[in-house]
Amino acid sequence: xxxxxxxxxxxxxxxxxxxxxxxxxxxxxxxxxxxxxxxxxxxxxxxxxxxxxxxxxxxxxxxxxxxxxxxxxxxxxxxxxxxxxxxxxxxxxxxxxxxxxxxxxxxxxxxxxxxxxxxxxxxxxxxxxxxxxxxxxxxxxxxxxxxxxxxxxxxxxxxxxxxxxxxxxxxxxxxxxxxxxxxxxxxxxxxxxxxxxxxxxxxxxxxxxxxxxxxxxxxxxxxxxxxxxxxxxxxxxxxxxxxxxxxxxxxxxxxxxxxxxxxxxxxxxxxx
Numbered sequence: 001x002x003x004x005x006x007x008x009x010x011x012x013x014x015x016x017x018x019x020x021x022x023x024x025x026x027x028x029x030x031x032x033x034x035x036x037x038x039x040x041x042x043x044x045x046x047x048x049x050x051x052x053x054x055x056x057x058x059x060x061x062x063x064x065x066x067x068x069x070x071x072x073x074x075x076x077x078x079x080x081x082x083x084x085x086x087x088x089x090x091x092x093x094x095x096x097x098x099x100x101x102x103x104x105x106x107x108x109x110x111x112x113x114x115x116x117x118x119x120x121x122x123x124x125x126x127x128x129x130x131x132x133x134x135x136x137x138x139x140x141x142x143x144x145x146x147x148x149x150x151x152x153x154x155x156x157x158x159x160x161x162x163x164x165x166x167x168x169x170x171x172x173x174x175x176x177x178x179x180x181x182x183x184x185x186x187x188x189x190x191x192x193x194x195x196x197x198x199x200x201x202x203x204x205x206x207x208x209x210x211x212x213x214x215x216x217x218x219x220x221x222x223x224x225x226x227x228x229x230x231x232x233x234x235x236x237x238x239x240x241x242x243x244x245x246x247x248x249x250x251x252x253x254x255x256x257x258x259x260x261x262x263x264x265x266x267x268x269x270x271x272x
Contacts, residue, residue, distance in 0.1 A: 003262040004053040004237055006143070006178045006203035006229035009041045009074045009082070014058055014065040015233075019151045023234060026150070038077045041232065045081065048237035051259075053230075054110065054266065056085035056143070060118035068099065072107045083268065084109035085143060090119060090127040100134035110266045111176070113143035116157035123162045132170045141265055146177035146188055150204070150234075160188035167195040174265060178229055179204040185211045192225045193217075199265055203229030207243040215247055223253045227261045 008014065012035040024030065045053055055074060058065035068086045075082045086103030088096035103109040112135055116123050123144060135142045146163070148155035160181040167175060178201045181188030192198045200222075202210065218226045230240040249257065262268065 001052075001259040002048065002050045002228065002237075002241075003259045003268070004045070004050050004230050004232065005176065005201040005227040005262050005266075007041070007053040007055050007232040007237075008058070008066060009036075009038055009055050009071075010233055011035060011066050011070055017065055019153070022152045023150045027234065036233075038074050038082075041074075042078055042081055044232055044236050044238070048230075048241055050230075050237045052081055052083055052268070053232070053237075054083045054085050054262075056111075056113045057087040058115075058118075059087035059089055060115070061089055061091040063118065068103055068107060068109070071109075075108075083266070085111045085113050087113050088131060090114060090121070090125075090131055093127065093130040097130050097134045100131060100138055100140075104138040104140055109140070110268070111141045111143050115145045116162075117145065117149045117151070117153045117155070120154060120157065122157045122159070124165050128166075129169075132166065132173050135174075136170060136172045139267075141174035141176050143176045143178060145179050146181040146184070146200075147179045148183060160184050160191050163198060164191050164194065167191065167198050171195075171197065173197060175199065176201055176227065176265060179231070180210070180214055182211060185214055189213060189217050189222065192222065199225050199227060199261065201227040201229035202240075203231040204234060206235065206240055207247060210247070218247075218253055218257060219249060223256050224261060224264075226257055227265065228258050 016031045057068045057071045071084045075084045086109045088099045146160045147158050174197045176199045230237040
């Protein structure tokens with residue numbers, strides 16, 4: 001079984017957003033002119049034998065690129081394959097708290113994701129704290145981005161070390177830092193090692209680009225701490241997984257990386 005911990009099914013607003021222009025020079029693709037059907041995301045999953053993908057909303061102050069209700073609609077089309085991850089506008093604290101509750105209680109989402117670079121604020125900013133409290137109350141992980149930004153936005157807010165303070169202030173909060181924290185992967189590993197409830201996912205990176213320190217961490221005491229993610233549609237899951245066998249992971253580590261850790265962290269059926 002394979003679970004993709006970070007993917008999106010893009011709306012046309014999301015796919016055409018100018019903030020992704022810098023990424024298109026890497027992917028050598030043009031912005032689409034029509035919204036892709038949800039079946040296209042399922043087809044990409046099938047090509048990589050991915051059983052489930054956590055697909056997320058994209059929300060920031062003044063931006064609603066993929067709404068929570070749109071994600072809920074995508075999940076409703078393929079409830080056995082897609083798992084919803086909500087997002088909120090941290091500039092409106094009480095609205096954000098209510099939206100976290102709605103995402104979990106009404107929409108059945110398994111996590112909340114907010115990207116610091118979209119807000120241009122580090123995760124230690126006071127505006128994040130009501131969301132952390134709401135996630136703790138709802139019993140769902142808080143997901144975020146760590147590392148530099150592909151879009152041409154400041155990267156400093158993605159320093160993994162910021163999560164150290166968040167984890168100290170909210171020891172009950174499960175935190176998943178996506179995009180491996182590069183070029184501060186050592187920071188990400190240090191924070192995940194220090195805090196029981198901090199995890200790393202590999203989204204936005206192909207196997208060939210994993211830093212050696214991360215691979216060693218996965219082989220050793222970090223085997224329960226790293227989750228597979230693709231960041232689809234930026235990277236197709238088949239491409240993200242290509243070369244996995246070359247990492248030399250044993251069967252236990254490979255199983256934890258591809259599904260066991262995600263099942264446990266996100267409370268999916270069968271998690272241990």
